[in-house]
Amino acid sequence: MRTVLSSFLGIVIIGFLTQCIVPKKQFDELLAEKVKMEADMLEMQKDIEGLSQKKDSLETALKRTTSDKEAIETELTKTSTKLNDLQADYDKLQTYYNNALNNSGKMTRDLKEQQERLLALQTTLKEASYNNELLEDSLAIREARVKELEDIVAESQKAIKELKDDISKALLNFGSNELSVEQRNGKIYVSLSEQLLFKSSSIQVDAKGKQALEQLASVLKSTPDIHVLIEGHTDNVPIAGKSKYMQDNWDLSVLRATSIVKILVDAGVNPNALTPAGRGEFSPVTPNNSDANKAKNRRTEIIITPDLSKLFTIMEQSTN
DSSP states (O other): OHHHHHHHHHHHHHHHHTTSOOOHHHHHHHHHHHHHHHHHHHHHHHHHHHHHHHHHHHHHHHHHHHHHHHHHHHHHHHHHHHHHHHHHHHHHHHHHHHHHHTSOGGGHHHHHHHHHHHHHHHHHHHHHHHHHHHHHHHHHHHHHHHHHHHHHHHHHHHHHHHHHHHHHHHTTTSOTTTEEEEEETTEEEEEEEHHHHOOTTOOSOOHHHHHHHHHHHHHHTTOOSEEEEEEEEOOSSOOSSOBTTBOSHHHHHHHHHHHHHHHHHHTTOOGGGEEEEEEETSSOSSOSSSHHHHHHHSEEEEEEEEOOHHHHHHHHHHHO
C-alpha cells in the first residue's frame, strides 16, 4: 500500500515536473512507476470481485444447509411415524402371543408363526430406532450449523447498521446536496459530491471536503474488520488541461480516489483496509443529458464492507 501511495504522490510531482525540462531517464522511471501503479490497482479490483463471489457462495451454502435441515426434519417425522406403527404392531403381536400360550395344543403352529413374526418385528423395530437416532444426531448438527451461520450474519448486519448510524451522525453537519449515507446489500455507501471535494478537473481536496473525510475517518479508524473501497466517478465531459499522466476521466477518477485515501490514512485509518479505484464516466447514477445530472455523476463513493472471514471459516469447516 505504501508503494501505491508513493506512486500516486509521484504522479502529482510528475504533473509539476512536466512544466520543466525533465531528463529522459527520470521521465522513463516515472512512467514505469505509473504502469506498476495501474497493475496494482487492477489486482485490488480482482480481490474485491473475489470477495463478492465468496459472499455469494456463502449465501448459497446457507440456503442449501437450511434446505437440508428441512429435508431431515421431514424424514425424521416419517421415521417417527413408522416407528410408532411398528410399535403398535409389536404390541398387538405380543398380545396374540400371550393369548396363544393359554390356548390348547392346536394353537402351536399359529404360535410358532406369531413368534417368528414377533422376532422379525423386533429386529425391524431396533433398526428403525437406530436410524431414528442417526437422523436426530444429523439434524442436531445441521441445526447448530444453521444457527451459527444465522447468528454471524445477524451480528454482521447489526454491526453494519450501527456503523451506518455512527457515520450519519459524524457527517450530520453536511447537506444532502453534498453527501449521502445509505445501506444497501450489506454494505454502506457514502457518496460525496464533487462540489464538496474538488474544483473542476482538480485532484486536490478542498478544505470542507477534507473536514468531511476527517470526520468520516474518526469513525472508520475505530472500526475493525472492515474493507473500504474509494471509487472516483466523473461525467462524460472530457477533462481540461491534459497532461502526460492525466489524459482522460479514467486518470482523473483514479487520482481523486488516491487523494482521498491519503487523507483517510493521515487521519488514522488503517491503510490495509483501504483500496482506491477509478470508474471514470462509465458508472453514472443518471444519464449525462443535463448539467444537473452531470453534477450528480461527478462524485466519489466510499463503499464499506464487513470482514466475512468468520463466515468463510465456517464454510470451509462444513465442506471438510
